[in-house]
Amino acid sequence: xxxxxxxxxxxxxxxxxxxxxxxxxxxxxxxxxxxxxxxxxxxxxxxxxxxxxxxxxxxxxxxxxxxxxxxxxxxxxxxxxxxxxxxxxxxxxxxxxx
Numbered sequence: 001x002x003x004x005x006x007x008x009x010x011x012x013x014x015x016x017x018x019x020x021x022x023x024x025x026x027x028x029x030x031x032x033x034x035x036x037x038x039x040x041x042x043x044x045x046x047x048x049x050x051x052x053x054x055x056x057x058x059x060x061x062x063x064x065x066x067x068x069x070x071x072x073x074x075x076x077x078x079x080x081x082x083x084x085x086x087x088x089x090x091x092x093x094x095x096x097x098x
Contacts, residue, residue: 003043010091014046050091057084057096 003011019025029039061076084094
């Protein structure tokens with residue numbers, strides 16, 4: 001995956017960190033093969049480090065649980081869904097605990 005394939009939030013965070021560390025970004029890398037290689041290697045390492053992180057989310061509430069009322073059930077599940085979307089938008093993986 002190149003930086004162009006990264007989700008926008010991840011790409012922005014990566015480029016900001018890369019510029020802070022190395023002092024150049026995409027435009028300089030486009031004009032210099034060595035800089036392009038450094039950018040490509042750093043992007044690969046960044047993506048691999050993100051792929052190694054898995055966030056465990058709590059189990060969704062069952063809809064037929066007599067001890068869980070409808071409003072709590074819907075809010076609990078909606079919160080899990082929204083958290084999953086936000087986490088995955090940053091390029092991380094989520095798993096639901098059984």
